Amino acid sequence: MSSLNQTPEFSLAAIDIDETLIGPDKKISPQNRTAIARLQSLGCRVVLASGRRHANMLPYYAELGLDDFVVSSQGARVQHATTGDIVHRAEIAPEAASRLVAEGLKRGFTVLLWLEDRVFAQERTQWIGAYERLCDDPVAITDLTALSLRTAEKVVWIDEPGVVASTAKEIRGRHEDQLLVTITEPWSLEFSAREANKRDGVAALARRLGIRRDAVLAFGDGNNDVELLAWAGMGVAMPHGRPSAHAAARLIAPEGNRESALARGVEEVLRRAEEAKVA
Structure with missing residues (x-):
């Protein structure tokens, strides 16, 4: 045997x-x-x-x-x-990343832009600390408008769990053909390329x-x-x-x-x- x-x-x-x-x-x-x-x-x-x-x-x-x-x-x-x-x-194209950043900020989310070299946010909020503690990954604060013209590995919207859950239901239908939309933590809604x-x-x-x-x-x-x-x-x-x-x-x-x-x-x-x- x-x-x-x-x-x-x-x-x-x-x-x-x-x-x-x-x-x-x-x-x-x-x-x-x-x-x-x-x-x-x-x-x-x-x-x-x-x-x-x-x-x-x-x-x-x-x-x-x-x-x-x-x-x-x-x-x-x-x-x-x-x-x-x-x-x-498999990355999000610059145009799509830019739209996701702009919409997330307009909706009042804390937005994280994942680029190849680092994670960036528009401003420091309570959610930035939650992310950094979870992933042991410091976030750089900068103007996301210019950076979102680059390809992105992820765009993340962060807010209270109830807001994230209701937004996910609303937005999946709009993006399911082009992007993956995933709730990774109750407070974190992630957008990434389909692949x-x-x-x-x-x-x-x-x-x-x-x-x-x-x-x-x-x-x-x-x-x-x-x-x-x-x-x-x-x-x-x-x-x-x-x-x-x-x-x-x-x-x-x-x-x-x-x-x-x-x-x-x-x-x-x-x-x-x-x-x-x-x-």
Whole structure:
């Protein structure tokens, strides 16, 4: 009988960062670190797939000793951490970005403009601090009018959860053919290019690496993980994840501490793979 080490079930694992790789304490738990090392020892390549910016994700690659591609900005960019090789880019055109910035400001939202090098806002509000604490990513304050003439990885409107929810319902019909409109946090409404989602980013990477879809593992918890969890050969949602993530995934990790949910998900996947081989 072949062992899992000799014939790995999965060749690529794409792992979300916030509330998946790291818990509320913003740290990678020893259990999650061990789980990633185990996947690698079984021949599974590990990359991170996050809504965070490329540069903002690199410290986690350094901490885990990963030297591989980074699926950043919700899939807007897939770029190697050290070589700079780009597999996938999907950005909002300048005209569309400019319109979204102008409309968001007119509606009274705090607007974030995500460019390749940094995140910018028109002025500092209470929501800027909330974003910076969540993503550990400082926001630069400047006049967005001129900057929005550049291609953007995202445009984000931020306000009270009730305002965000009602606006999302209203605006999706207007943009669904051109843009993705995603509530990533209750207070955050994100606009990105149609192909700027984790599914398209990881799929592009899998094609580059010659890895079949059914050999891809995905781990996540949020609304912006839904397409990837549904697409992957095995999508694993965190037990504390959003209902949309649970509905999209084939497997929900066992209950327990958030800090080690990823590790429990990996353990369950590998346990089921072993059982399938025995059967």
